[in-house]
Amino acid sequence: MNTAEILLLALLLDALLGEPRWLWDRFPHPAVLMGRVIGAADKRFNTGSARILKGGVLIAALVLAMLLLGKFIALFGWLPQLLLAAILLAQRSLVDHVRAVGKALRLSLGDGRRAVAMIVSRDTAQMDQSAVTRSAIESAAENLSDGIVAPAFWFLIGGLPGLLIYKIVNTADSMIGYRTARHEEFGKASARLDDVLNWIPARLTGVLIAATHHGLGQWQDIRSDAAKHRSPNAGWPESAMARALNAAIAGPRAYDGEMRDFPFVNPDGRRTLGPADIDATCTALWKTWGAMTAIILLIALF
Template structure:
């Protein structure tokens, strides 16, 4: 069975089952286990002097363990590959979490703030409805790249070793890749390696969003992507903004400090709310379907 066919089947399985609560309430999800491993490495290595070198060692150790585990698991055949890949793809769960923000926002502003706080890292206490919607849509676009397209891309490139290498790196970046006093040096290698691994997938995600929604102004998308503080996250966000005709990003607060970030697609609609979040969920499924068709076509061609 080709890698493309395994990936197509895994995408369908994830879309149907998502992350069954009955299972992951009883046993830890592999993403949780990865987080625990990164936490252990952080506790043991993030101290003393030469923090950047220690952080590089941490990334090498985590990457080596992920590649080795991926190789061992791949020896058990395509069925194991299919199951592991379906578990580590996160499309249905992403859509469910984003849609929950729209449902909560329809109830009240307070409920919307609580729901969006589950998927964004910014301050949510003072958010109005448009800010909540922007946060949910930005998270939808960025996490579609990180949680679906990038894992699929690296599986096609390197099988389970490539998939697990990406997932452990992305987990490490989300835990230690911060520019604060504790992690500025130790988390530097994890953040830079995650940037490297997402370089192609982020742009591929933007291209698929744009293609599936006929948002063909690639020059404008590229220009808006350059406004983002991340070298990669701006691409899917800029494409999603154009696909929906909304303005994203803009001012927001972190740790009690308001930051004046520029708007992405500044001429787009700013008075947004639950309907635009629903539209983003539909856009995720439409883009997912575009990716699935492309992968199935590749599976047929490869044979």
């Protein structure tokens, strides 16, 4: 079974089963194990001087470890590769988490705030309905790139080692790749490598979202908005998703009690948003997933 065939089956398996609670209530998820390793390394090595060097050595060691682990698991054939790939792809889980925000918001604004706080890091206590919805849409778009398209892309390029390398780098970036006093230096290498690994997948995600909705006629606008984003990659799926929904997203938001004046993505889009827009986002996630899966099917066949 070739790499594209394994990936195709993994995508379908994830879409059907998602993340079974009974399994992860009993055993740690591989992503959780990656996080524990990175957390332990952060405590052990993120001290003293030469933190940039220490962080660089850490991510290089993690990449090498994932390369060797992936090659070792691949020796046992296609089935363990299929199962691990299905576990590390997160389409069904992403849709479930985003849809939960819409369901909660239909109950009350407080429920919506609590639900969206599970998937974003910004302050949620003062959000109105539109802010909760915008946050859910942004998270959906960014995680579509980071959690589905990018892992699938690197599995297709590098097999299981490629997928594991991407996941360890992305996990490291999410834990230590911040511009804070503690992680500015230690997490720099992880953050920069994550930017490199997501460069193509982020733009590919934007293309897939746009192509499955209004086509690529707005690509120049998507590109323009993406260039304003603080991340070199996250703006592409967010801008494409905003235009797919005709919604203005991003904009000012608070972190740790401090309001930050970020620009709106698709500023001419609708600004009054609600649960129906979250439902539309989930539909867009599946349409984009379907287009990507169809491409992988063609690759597997030909």
